[in-house]
Amino acid sequence: MQFDAGMKSKPATMADTDRFSRTVVPFEHWYLGFPATLSPVLNLVVEGAGRIDAAELRRAVATAAESCPGARLARRGNRWSDSRRPPPVRCATGTVLDRTTLNDVAELRRPLPVHGAYCEVVLCDGEFPAVVFRASHAVMDARGLRLWALDVFRALRGEEPEGAESVTTVAELDDPLIAQADAKNQDFVLPSLLGVPADARFGGHRWWRRSIDGTFPAVAARLATELARLSGQETVPVSIPVDLRPYHPQVRSTSNFAVTVSLQVTPEDGWQATQQQLLTVLSERRGTVRAPGPEVLKVPLGLLRMLVRGVDRKARRTDRFSSLAGVNSLGRTSADAFATDAFEPVATYLLAPREPASPLGLNVVESDGRTELTLSWWPGEEAAAGAERLLDALGESLSPAAHRERATLLPPVPADGSAGPGDRTVVDLFREQVRARPDAVAISGPEGEVSYAELDRRARVVAAELRARGIGRDTVVGLCTDRTVAAVTGAWGALLAGAAYLPMDTKHPDGRIRDLLQDARAPLCLTQHPHDGRDFLPEGCDRLVLDELSYASDPGEPPTPPAPSDLAYVVYTSGSTGRPKGVDIEHRSLTNYAHWALREHGIGPDTRLPLLCSLSFDVAQISLVLPFLVGGTLLLMRDELDHLSLQEVIEAGATALALTPSHLDLITRLGLRPGAVGTLMVIGEQFTRALALRAREVFGPACRIINLYGPAEATIGVSDHVFDAERDTGANVPIGLPRDGVSLFLLDAERRFVAPGETGELYIGGVQLARGYRGRPDLTRQRFVRLADGTRVYRTGDLARRLPSGEVECCGRVDDQVKVRGHRIEPSEIAFTLESHPAVAAAVVVPRTPPGRTDRALCGYVVLQPDVPPVEVSELTEHLLERLPSYMVPAAMLVVAEIPRTVNGKVAASALPDPFADAQAPADATPLDDTEAAVAKIWARVLGTDPDGMGSGTDFHQLGGDSLAMIAMVAEVASELVGAAQAEVFTRRAPEFLAEPTLAQVARLADAVRTA
Template sequence: MPSTDRSTTFRRAVSPVEWWIAAHPRGAVPVLQVAVEGTGALDPGRLAEAVTAASDACPGTRLARKGREWVDTGRPPAVRTVEPGGVPVHRLPQLQEPLLHRGRPTCEVLHVGGPEPAVVFRASHAVMDAGGVLLWAADVFRALRGEPLTGATDTVTEVDLLPPLTQKPTPPGLRYPALLGRRAPGGPRRTLWLRRSVDGYHAGLIARLATTIAPLCGDGDAQFSVPVNLRRYAPQTRSTASLSHSLPFTVPAGQDWEATHERLLTLLAEERDAQARLDPAVLKIPQPVLRFINGALERKAATQDLYPSHASLAHLGRVDVEEFSTGGFAATAVYSLSSSPAGGPVELDVVECAGHTEITLSWHDGPGIEDAATALLDRIEAALSPPALRTPPMNATSVPVPGPGTVLPAFAAQCAATPDALAVSGPDGDLTYAELDRRSRVVAAALRDLGLGREDVVGVLADRSAAAVAAIWGVVRSGAAYLPLDVQHPDARLADILTDAGAPVCLVQRPHDTRDVVPAGCRTVLLDELTGEPPADWTEPATAPGDLAYVIYTSGSTGRPKGVEIEHGSLANYAAWATRALGVDASTRMPLLTSFAFDVSCTSLFLPLLAGGAILLPPGELNHATLRTLLTDAAPTVLTMTPSLLELICELDVRPGTVRVVAAAGEVLRRSLALRALEMFGPGCRVMNLYGPTEATIECLAHTFDPATDTAAGVPIGVPPDNCTAHVLDAQHRFVAPGEAGELYVGGVQLARGYRGRPDLTRTRFVRLADGTRVYRTGDIVRVTDAGVVEFLTRADDQVKVLGNRIEPAEIAQTLEDHPSVTRATVIARGRPGGEHKLLCAYVVGADPDPARLQAFVAERLPRYMVPATVTVVAELPRTVNGKIDVRALPDPFAGAGEPAAEPAARDEVTRAVAAVWAGTLGVEPDRIADDTDFHQLGGDSLLMLSMVAAVCRDVVGADAEPLFMARLGEIVREPTIARVAAVARAATGASAGVPQPVGAGG
């Protein structure tokens, strides 16, 4: 293959097709243009430097013709900056910027300024084709990112790539009328561009376009030309030369797209494009003569309204927008703005990128042409993406957002309207609205005195207490955003979160001030010392809907947690519809049953206090006893919790008559559990299933359970509420029909701003539909039922849920690999024989790692629910042919579970009873559990432990001894084994009966 000698000037021959294009009438040489649109900023100076660097790697961008040879001039393409003049960048084809119509001898770059910049790479078709432009553009962006350039220095032409002609080519005749109506002959040549973005990638796209257009071409066969990239004959070719030829392609009337696609593939397999090319003898025709011929061809086409085909259909391929992005500029679309050659028909160019098919129509402008072109694009879009799938009835949710788009005025007004009403009831005391108002303003004033306010993030490390509620509201009232920290999480993880969030201050409640949590550069402020009265001149901050309200961290697939940024406007919209949907009013008493670091807590934190209701805090650590007290003595009216917690509540022997609404969120709600909840709370209670990732502000779909119609095993997750949308797309980003499975994308005003300090991850998860709608990819596989509601099916990735908490196994694996004895690790969720619950199982490769020490290592860095139940050492991690971990080839960590681990006869009555409770809780035979086995290693989590403790109290300890047993719950938490539980149960029952027991009594 010919190539350039870098010690000499770059040269290559002019190919036959380039010779023909170069001989177009002056000002009419077709120009290829590839536009890259995006968000962010591009510095024109740096862009010019990158273009210069890329021109060294791609010398074909700076050629001049000398006779029948292209010679490197050494002059890099010019970079010109233009302003869009108020025209949105996505309407760049309609910009009609004169520079887009200017002919080019070789290449140049246009930098379109404005808030949504764009770059247009322009090249004369005489020296380059679209494939060459894409090679060049990719290198420019590599230079902008500081990466090594790939380059394109091959000197091949189509003469080098294609086999000799077997017969003399027949010049195409002018036989087909214009597809869009007759253009006005004469006058200046001006190209009209119209662009349409269509969702998804579509197999057989050229065939689909052809069969959609064919009925518009008359009663006979439709004739198309399909440009083919000749680099397919030499895939390693790195050349910017014009290496494409048009393949004539006939579509019989009435033929479907599948048959059309098959015919096209057959023609390509037979290499018909190699023969359908310009006669090399064209090189013998002098340029002035050829220019006269081309001019005559163009005039004849215009005057007779005849062209060599009905349309040219060009597929430029699929590109990754990340290849056309930099640190400060995120590409959102790549598309073509070409112009047709002499006598050329309508051109349709397509590029697949960012989950969309970008279609650009180009042709000569004239009266009525734009209307006809728009109608044609409408027809194509409807064929590829039917309107009924794009706009399902469930997405008709648009309503005005009430109020100023922030919850602060409503809270202040409520405090002023009902100062003596109960706002918070908890173990550390009750707060009226006046007291909550005062204490939150004291916190807000203290933060303002420290210079904190809008867009600052303030950590809150506090127990589930009235002081914590006042602290969170104080942060929000200061204008800053609060960052809730779970007191149960390890110090190292909390410190990493504060560091990642860049929090300058952390509000800490005693005794957590003794922990090593607050990193250097972050100031500790003790909540216990924020007392007294707020300043007399303190006023509410001016908070806008776009200001940050809170940041909540979730597990990260990249090995570290990620902070989700939620704005005030999103929170205000959620509060408005959820208040109505849950029936929250001044009589509402809503318990706060989840960690502040779990966004479901926001429902209890905000809704009651905006409506004059009250927040109920559990009287102590959450367990069956405190839950029973809360349900029977505190008279709650609205409950929001995970299904796991609801299951525990349903096991309690209580039937509270005050609960009007039970809202489950964070996990799959089973129909059996919903039925149990209805039985427990009575017919006057509504059971709702709420769905929403943290990235969509708490909940963004809702469904009220109806036993008569909701007959599937899982309760539907519902439909979008006010100003929210739901879209179901397949793996190719196409909208699916009702009943078909696809990934759920959610949109609307409740979408998060993104991930704090992670623009790359934000771009990956927060994407746009073809119409510009911003959506979040949930990773959940769902379907829409015939009734028009969404049903959850499964996950599209490895993410799992534990107690409503999202867990990315990759984060656990990364933590394991941080241990010096581990070189590789993977974590999967798998079930044990006979067990109902799935466990996190780790597999590690390394230098004699100790499983127990690795579990302890993870426990020091990750929450308890993320510690693997098992750690198995393997020689290597088996992989599939696709490079993924082969789960089926990994050893079963429970392979020995079929053999007895304990001898029932050796256990006393209490130990046998406790083992029976464990077996019922974990779904494992009692004699398969050793007395010293850790509860968590059998798949137990914190809620299952509470369920186990409640069952031990009910079946083993009894009501009289329950207080004594629960007083020693800490011992069980520290040593969750059958032996320890039995010892505590034996001691409690003995003490209750007046028989003293040794503290350390075993089974």
């Protein structure tokens, strides 16, 4: 272990010290009287992952000390003054600070002041770094220490420190609790909870720590009550330090501003009574307050040291103290407050000294979803065992083991006992199939058949071209192609090159594609004709047209295959901040998913799996990856999804389908023939039992219907459940149990494990978690968090509960996110895009359920700027279409005078007008002709609404119709009104009325095709 004392500073002059000066208060004089062997040093520890540069930390400490001069004090008699010397930063190189090494790090026990400094910072820059803020209790209390530490991290992030420059002392406050402070007349009659070891020595102490999931209201009262219960006594005094800063907001200081209140705690009354007692003390400003009075200032420090040794010796000998324990709650601090772009805080806790003649000290620090407990006592074998039992009991009182066990779901052991994928990646598995089945059909579709050997050769051509351009590991290349052989070649070419691919939908507007390429920092985009002529490349991104490569020659073997930790692909999802976010998926995550999915879903050499979903959707990776790992075949269909192309791909021999419930619902309504399909992998949305039953009728009882669950951030799927009509009797099909290497957790809003039977938010842990959000460390920290045991988890936002069977059922969202055809949509992103229009002052997007429908449609509401010309809704729709995918464009849009809000500032959705209420009102009184009336009846069936009241100008979208409902509508019009002979012609001409899908337009085209 190396030790670096850091930079030295020049001594301060008298002029320097005049800027900040205050008196030494009695409380501080008491601590100055502690012997060196009992140095009263507070250690605020911030553990994390990532890195903190020592030089940057020194600069930040110096910057924060300018705004918090209490961190660099020097003493001159009975006054503190600003030394103008920043606190030293010491580097304990190679030191790992965790629960097991807590008492072995010498830097945490060094007395202060050292070389005149009463504060210092220690950087433990081992594999998992930690920053320790150290201060003598003579100059700071724990909350003052936190103020200084927060400013150091603000400076690290380049932010302006908030500062704490007040020279007002606690003795100068006009506060009744200060006036009542008294350190005399204390009865030392209570035995300690842990007992005093026979060999206890002056100044000796050891720390113990426990991390607990969740945060808890009135945590100090809860813990005080539990300690009292463990004592076995009816009523006992417990000490609780109270911070006076909130009651004197004009004073912002790092100095000692806490007073200790003694409460009489009766365990039988419950923690609520303890909390009420504390609140009464604070509200009425009276109670039993323990603190040294002014008389202590008259005691010389030498004599004070003798007194301190004497009272501590008596307490050790008699094992008697004035209270049962001291419970010090530091309050709650956001984890982001101790974060930088390069450092993710994992745990924050306080290590305080054992004070002379004081009882057991319990310190509590809460951060986002986590409570840290530390206690200090004399070392000893029995004391250590007792401390561990005590922390176990306190943890159990806050977080019962029964809750943790029931709310934690672990994967079952595979029936075949198969091990995980090890260090192999999907690239290794693909190349194994190329060698084993070179002539097998890898791809079949409109372009013909492609063998494994041919696909491999084409992918290696792409890989060689990428490598020639310097593209390799962890570089992202865009993939903007239709669902063609070029798409497969490009994706696997990028993987063979060691790079990652970013799949995008060619139907998305150029602006959207450009933004994704720029956000992903992609230096190259793979594309094909006719998209090579589009203007979607950002500055610094080149284009490689896959159609123009020569695939005739063999480029040789690809370079070293990617490692499990390398990036495999990036997919973008809607962002709540108005900006889509890229999810970085590593090879280890993708391979782990593939390993269990191939086994559980029965995918093998005979599997023929179509690519139904948009390439930009993470579900598409099921078809783009899985078949090629076992010698199966990918089926490609016509680029446009309609009832004809669906039937064609099923009749082409599809044996399995990977699709969303919306797609499955469409198939069941189209009356398609099931062909050889024996497996349905349904994913992306809530899967209802009613839809599962309809699918069973269409595909037959032998077809396995699998409900697959998983967000993009956890690599496609993490759990599955095979539908059983007799067992699954709830409204929704369960999502089952997690699979290999994945765990699920049910936590409440405070990140506590929910009680058995309760609903909680679903968190996912394990090997399939994404690396994070591309270029968004702040958002990554918000969504990818750590449990108390260090497990990294992703908070899904999905509400779920554990069923009596032990499996999980999803039952809603904790936020406003909605699903449209399996795509996650943050309505705020659409509103943000609407507000980018110069005529829009404010916008909101909410989901509504059209009359007679069970699914929801997006509705947009805009408030126009007062000083600009009015704008038509059609212009706003066009504005969105130029920037967002079509599925994110609201089905209806209304201009309103204002956005109604509730008293707490949230949008009052119920007070907004319903755009579907008058959607069926005819534009005029002209009766419908026969064809229009027939189309109206079809619309009513497809949309679940009433045909009466529809007019020739009624708009399909304004009735709540989306693109999948449009496919069903076109199929029924083609079948019933056009006739089988002209059905394909009508379907191919359907885009002619997509821009204006009114009854009149659809009827006009139906008549034209039928009579042609």
